[in-house]
Amino acid sequence: MYYFLLYLNFIKINLQSIFEYRKAFWYGQVCMITSYVTDIALIWVLISRFKTINGWGPYEIMFLYALNLCAYSIAGVLLRKPTIALPSMIQSGEFDDILIRPLNPFFYTITREAAMYFSQLTVSAVTLTICIMKLQLTINPASVGMLILVIISGALIQGAIDLFAAIPAFWLIKSDSIKDLLIGDIRSFTRYPISIYNRSVQVFLTLIVPYAFISFYPAQFFLKKNDFIMFHPVFQYLTPAIGIILIVLAYKFWNAGVRHYNSTGS
Amino acid sequence: MYVYLEFVRKSFFERYVYRANSFIYLAGSIIRLMVMVSVWKVLLDSGISPEGVTFVDMMSYVIINMIVTTLISSNMTSRITAKIKTGDIAIDFIRPVSLKYSLISEQLGINLFRGIFNVIPVCLVALLFFNLKFPNSFLDVVMFTISIINGIILMFAINYILALCSFWLKTGKYNERYLRTLFELFGGTFIPLWFYPQFLYKLSYYLPFRLVTFDPISIYLGKLSLEASLKVITTQLIWIVCLYLLERYLWLKAQNYIFIQGG
Numbered sequence: 001m002y003y004f005l006l007y008l009n010f011i012k013i014n015l016q017s018i019f020e021y022r023k024a025f026w027y028g029q030v031c032m033i034t035s036y037v038t039d040i041a042l043i044w045v046l047i048s049r050f051k052t053i054n055g056w057g058p059y060e061i062m063f064l065y066a067l068n069l070c071a072y073s074i075a076g077v078l079l080r081k082p083t084i085a086l087p088s089m090i091q092s093g094e095f096d097d098i099l100i101r102p103l104n105p106f107f108y109t110i111t112r113e114a115a116m117y118f119s120q121l122t123v124s125a126v127t128l129t130i131c132i133m134k135l136q137l138t139i140n141p142a143s144v145g146m147l148i149l150v151i152i153s154g155a156l157i158q159g160a161i162d163l164f165a166a167i168p169a170f171w172l173i174k175s176d177s178i179k180d181l182l183i184g185d186i187r188s189f190t191r192y193p194i195s196i197y198n199r200s201v202q203v204f205l206t207l208i209v210p211y212a213f214i215s216f217y218p219a220q221f222f223l224k225k226n227d228f229i230m231f232h233p234v235f236q237y238l239t240p241a242i243g244i245i246l247i248v249l250a251y252k253f254w255n256a257g258v259r260h261y262n263s264t265g266s
Numbered sequence: 267m268y269v270y271l272e273f274v275r276k277s278f279f280e281r282y283v284y285r286a287n288s289f290i291y292l293a294g295s296i297i298r299l300m301v302m303v304s305v306w307k308v309l310l311d312s313g314i315s316p317e318g319v320t321f322v323d324m325m326s327y328v329i330i331n332m333i334v335t336t337l338i339s340s341n342m343t344s345r346i347t348a349k350i351k352t353g354d355i356a357i358d359f360i361r362p363v364s365l366k367y368s369l370i371s372e373q374l375g376i377n378l379f380r381g382i383f384n385v386i387p388v389c390l391v392a393l394l395f396f397n398l399k400f401p402n403s404f405l406d407v408v409m410f411t412i413s414i415i416n417g418i419i420l421m422f423a424i425n426y427i428l429a430l431c432s433f434w435l436k437t438g439k440y441n442e443r444y445l446r447t448l449f450e451l452f453g454g455t456f457i458p459l460w461f462y463p464q465f466l467y468k469l470s471y472y473l474p475f476r477l478v479t480f481d482p483i484s485i486y487l488g489k490l491s492l493e494a495s496l497k498v499i500t501t502q503l504i505w506i507v508c509l510y511l512l513e514r515y516l517w518l519k520a521q522n523y524i525f526i527q528g529g
Contacts, residue, residue, distance in 0.1 A: 185294035
């Protein structure tokens with residue numbers, strides 16, 4: 001509770017500092033929205049030109065994309081900035097600062113740097129709505145509840161992956177390339193249904209870096225698909241469990257990292 | 267000329283110091299290639315699209331695209347914005363080397379590094395695993411080489427003009443992203459323009475972005491007749507001249523406009 005209030009306060013401060021530079025802020029938001037909309041539009045152009053990709057239609061692919069983007073931006077609000085900043089905080093010794101506060105270092109780090117992902121959230125919410133209308137998905141309290149649950153658990157998975165990408169910095173000091181690989185390139189697999197890839201990639205995205213649970217498996221539930229490749233259909237319900245397990249593991253890993261931390265002394 | 271080669275060499279070796287990272291970036295590029303390969307494999311499953319494009323064509327398309335986009339990537343806008351913000355730009359005005367060519371040669375150094383440590387290995391992987399298409403005739407090779415070099419010059423001109431615009435816009439990061447988006451949308455780097463709906467194709471046709479990678483690759487794949495290829499090269503040259511004049515004009519204006527806010 002205490003951390004929640006602290007978090008709200010930090011958000012307020014961050015918003016104030018963003019709105020100091022109002023024009024720059026809007027310029028940036030418009031830019032991000034344009035670039036995401038272009039991305040989605042191009043995927044739509046591609047898939048609708050070929051009708052389907054492995055049995056997934058254009059709006060289904062958009063749904064997949066939006067689900068992923070939504071989880072990504074919620075994780076972003078909570079965790080992205082601290083995880084991006086962590087290596088440089090460790091490098092510069094700024095992390096010392098966090099350890100001497102009378103607060104849990106983990107919660108302090110993530111609350112201190114609340115980032116705003118307005119544009120991504122807007123784009124993903126609008127796209128999800130368009131897809132739900134176009135695909136005429138059933139809307140009832142249960143399905144809406146499931147959607148919210150899936151998005152939140154997806155955000156937990158994404159957040160845990162973000163943390164796993166950043167925490168090695170406690171040992172390696174410089175680990176930007178691991179981050180780029182995990183959050184940038186490996187994530188690009190999830191734009192399309194993972195059933196189009198080679199088997200080893202499918203196993204990798206399900207069991208090792210479980211991006212498939214953010215959008216691919218839950219999307220099958222909403223779209224009533226049966227594209228489980230070699231896995232059991234029960235996987236469509238596993239997202240919440242995986243999310244909780246991963247975030248707990250990430251927290252443990254963080255603690256191990258903090259214990260290992262030696263100030264660089266600079 | 268020698269000075270600028272030195273710039274290229276310097277910025278190349280600056281990257282070379284951190285070459286350990288390049289293995290991870292290489293893994294990233296291979297992943298991106300894998301994604302594109304899988305997508306086109308599924309989409310062109312039946313062998314050939316109504317436009318007469320085969321999977322082998324698409325593989326060559328994706329790979330040449332990767333090489334060229336690496337060679338033309340640019341962060342000149344960010345660098346010039348940083349210089350304007352700190353006031354360092356004042357020094358560049360009095361230096362005996364041109365700002366334009368030193369920026370471009372530094373960029374070439376960075377891009378060459380990525381070309382050697384990233385793109386060449388990816389190409390080797392591609393050559394091992396896929397069937398690639400090679401041009402039909404020697405004439406196509408010549409035309410392709412000329413048009414791709416023009417394309418690279420063209421994109422450098424666009425990037426440099428964007429960099430000059432930061433004298434007025436005073437922000438870098440987002441402008442680079444805008445340009446990337448435009449290039450992706452109208453340049454056919456993600457989906458070749460063959461597959462675009464009519465109106466989008468028409469729109470792209472009148473913009474210079476398609477001349478950078480799409481048209482040269484079409485020549486490479488033998489999709490364009492000799493006249494069409496010559497037309498592409500002429501259009502490229504016209505664009506290059508126009509952009510050169512625009513850039514000279516902006517540079518003159520910028521010199522008068524610049525206001526150094528101390529350092």
